[in-house]
Amino acid sequence: MDGHRIALDVMGGDYAPHATLQGAREALEAWPGLRLFLVGDLARIHPEMERHGFTQELLNRAELVHASQTVVMEDKATCILKEKKDSSIRVAAQLVREGRAHGVVSMGHTGAAMVASSLVIGKLEGVDRPALASVLPNMKGGPTVLLDVGANVDCRAEHIAQFAVMGSVYATEVLGLERPRVGILSVGEEDGKGTDVTKDASAMLRQMEIRFEGNAEGRDIWNGNFDVIACDGFVGNVVLKSSEALAEGILNGLRDSFMESAITKFAGLLAKPAMKRFKKKLDYAEYGGAPLLGVKGVSIIGHGRSDAKAVRNAIRAALRAAEHRLHERIQERVALLLPQD
Amino acid sequence: MDGHRIALDVMGGDYAPHATLQGAREALEAWPGLRLFLVGDLARIHPEMERHGFTQELLNRAELVHASQTVVMEDKATCILKEKKDSSIRVAAQLVREGRAHGVVSMGHTGAAMVASSLVIGKLEGVDRPALASVLPNMKGGPTVLLDVGANVDCRAEHIAQFAVMGSVYATEVLGLERPRVGILSVGEEDGKGTDVTKDASAMLRQMEIRFEGNAEGRDIWNGNFDVIACDGFVGNVVLKSSEALAEGILNGLRDSFMESAITKFAGLLAKPAMKRFKKKLDYAEYGGAPLLGVKGVSIIGHGRSDAKAVRNAIRAALRAAEHRLHERIQERVALLLPQD
Known part of the structure; x- marks a missing residue:
């Protein structure tokens, strides 16, 4: 296949395979340069294809790949290495490893998708730990990239410095931000505030040609005062889950x-369109999933609750990352962090 | 003076001395068992007293104490140890140290109030680090105590275990929760998830007679699934500031x-009382400031933006803590955490 090729884990996510197939179809319609591998249990996928409006023209740009197993929420992340070697997420990652696909998109088990990306696709040289980046809608209407949110606990300074550099490349290449403002999450603005780890990471980043x-x-x-904020995966995970719940x-x-009363119900009715527009601003689905940065290919991991729109936007993020050869750009920048002899 | 005696740092906070004096007056009116030391620059406080409605009856339960200095936001927390020994927060803490007051309340410089409480009032035996606890309104309508939020970075397991025990005592004695449910903040529910520090702290707490x-x-x-959540002060500080901003x-x-349009403005007008009631639920001022737990007396540190209501509620929290001899209860429970030979 020509164009940019993305492998979609059709079985991953709370609303799979319907939301994933619907999102895939919309993505194929929207971006003519996109080609998809649709990976999953073909006995379940095949009968759904027509219902989800895959025309012959679209099918010319979609290849079905069978995977007999599916990772479920109760599984351990590492199950893909032994018990579930033929799971859809692993088969999708394998397509990237073999160079047949440029990237993988999954809305399934986050841990399994991270293991598949890190171990099957493989880590970039100079990256100790791939980082999951969350693209959050800030109050100035733009995106703020927070990473790691993937529970990389007990990070060392060089890990956090790598997260910052990778996030900066993502913000530039995929989000289109010029010279993104990069920070390290800490307990005060002043340089002296923080842990030894955050202070050492700051010292490393001051040597780099990032902002x-x-x-x-x-x-x-x-x-909205920063475009990219790097932190330990423990803090990032806690902040992200806490923010979602809040x-x-x-x-x-507010809805309650x-x-x-009848008056407030009437008010709610009048205000509904405006509130809907506001909620859209906060909607994580707009930015299309969290990129796992630091692997030898593109990997986008979506929220389990992703609907078709979120799937489509995750595919768009993967496509853009592939177009910009994101992982090569990351490789180049991370190399500058390595001790120079 | 009889009754429970609280020293109020009248000069602390963005709206001091007006909000503090107003809150003090309301507190004296509300709780006949309360006696206050009003600490600050008497040249500024004196002329305000009458304007804020301090009647002779109320003045019988209020004693003015002069302090020539005030800690401002630009000051370092440790300034009270050298340059600002006669600051209102330090003089107020000194009253607790001398046993003249049972507790101190300040809406001023958080760091300075923590230093004054930890070093002037002094730490309880068996407490390595006093912890600042934030009482947050949860979605079930009750309070959740998160501690430490006071930027105690690089905590060891025993620190976090102490935080959990102190938070549990606070929830029982001051918030009136029976057998509060205590947790340690981590990146997953399962026992295996987290850092070595969180896992060791959990092991310590499993030995304790807390829930x-x-x-x-x-x-x-x-x-609302937990009443008390203990964490490293780095994580707690980041989560608290992030949540406030979010x-x-x-x-x-939503207001914007x-x-x-004219229609949504009309809707907003109709919905205003309901939205106001909802905002009140989220209002930190309802719970009256953050207790600093682990010192030899009561210490309540309020938000810099505290209005009179927040000041009054912080005084109420201090009064309750004094009535329940909070620090003695904490001392008893923390002693059980010490290695028993």
């Missing part, structure tokens, strides 16, 4: 407060 | 979306 602006604080994740809680609480 | 329910995740800070951003964004 490093020192310590970022918790509030900077949302206020935002959901606030929006649900509109149900209080 | 320890294992790992809490980021979302558990808001969903909640503010969402509420501002109500300004879009």
Whole structure:
């Protein structure tokens, strides 16, 4: 196949295979340069294809690849190495390893997708730990990249420095930000604030040709003062899960407060379109999944709750990353972090 | 003076001395058992007293104490040890040290208030690091205590275990929760998830007679599944600042979306009382400041932006903690964490 080739784990996600097939079809319609491998249980996928509007023209750019197994939420992330070698996520990653696909997209088991990407596709030279990056909508209307959110616990300074560099390349190449402002998450703005790890990571980044602006604080994740914020995967994971729950809680609480009386119900009805537009701004689905940075190919891991739109946008992110040869750009920049003799 | 005696740093906070004096007056009116030391620059406080409605009856339960200096935001936390020995926060803490007051309340420089409490009032035996606890409104309508949020970085397992025990005592004695559910913040529910520090802290807590329910995740800070969540002060600080910014951003964004058109403005007008009631639920001022746990007395540190209501509620929290002899209860429980020979 010509064009940019993305392997989609059709079986991954809470609404698979419907949301994944629907998203795949929309993506093929939207981007003529896209080619897809649709990976999964063909006995389940085949009967759905027509229903989801895959015309012959679209099928010319989609190749079905069978995988007999599916990773489920109860599985361990490492199951793909032994018990589930023929799982859809592993087969999709294998296509990237063999050079048949440029990238993989999965909405399934995050841990399994990370293991498949790190071990089957493989890590880039100079990257100790691939990092999962979350692209968050900030209050200035732009994206802020927070990484690692993939639970890389006990990070050393060089890991955090690598996260920062990889995030900076992603923000430039895929999000189109010019000279993204990069920070390290800490407990105060001043250079002296933080742990030995954050201070050493800062020292490394000051030597780099990135726009490093020192310590970022918790509030900077949302206020748009930074484009990229690097942190230990423990902190990133906690902040991300906490933020999802808080935002959901606030929006649900507001919805409930509109149900209080006939008057507020009427008000809610009038305000609905405006509130819907606002919620769209906060919608993680807009940015299409979290890239796993630091592997020898493109890997986008979506939220389990992804709907068709989120799948389509994750495929778009993978396509852009492939077009910009993201992992080669990362490789070049990370090499500059290595001790020079 | 009889009753429970609280020293208020009248000069601390963005709206001092007005918000602090107003809050003090309201507190004196509300709780007849309360006696206050009003600490600060008497040249500034004196002329304000009458304006803020301090009647002779109230003044019988308030004693003015002069302090010639005030800690400002630009100061270092440690300034109270050298350059600003006569600052209002230090003089207030000194009253606790001397046994004249049971507790101190300050809305000023958080770091300075922590240093004054830890070093002037002094740490409890068996407590390595006093912890700042944030009492957050959860989505079930109750409080969740998150600690440490005071930037105690690089915590060891015993520190986090101490935080958990102290938080549990606070939830029982001051918030009135029976057998509070205690967790340690980590990156997954399963016992195996987390760092060596969180796992060791969990092992310590399993030996204790508290209701320890294992790992809490980021979302558990808001969903009401735990009453007390202990974490490293780095993570706690980042989560707290991030949450404040996110909640503010969402509420501002919604307000803006109500300004879009005449229809949405009308809707906003109709919904205003309901939204106001909802915002009140989220209002940190309701719970009245963050207790610093692990010192030999009561110490409540409020948000710099505290208004009179927040000051009054912080005084109420200090009063309750004093009534329940909080620090003695903490001392007893923390002693059980010490290695028994």
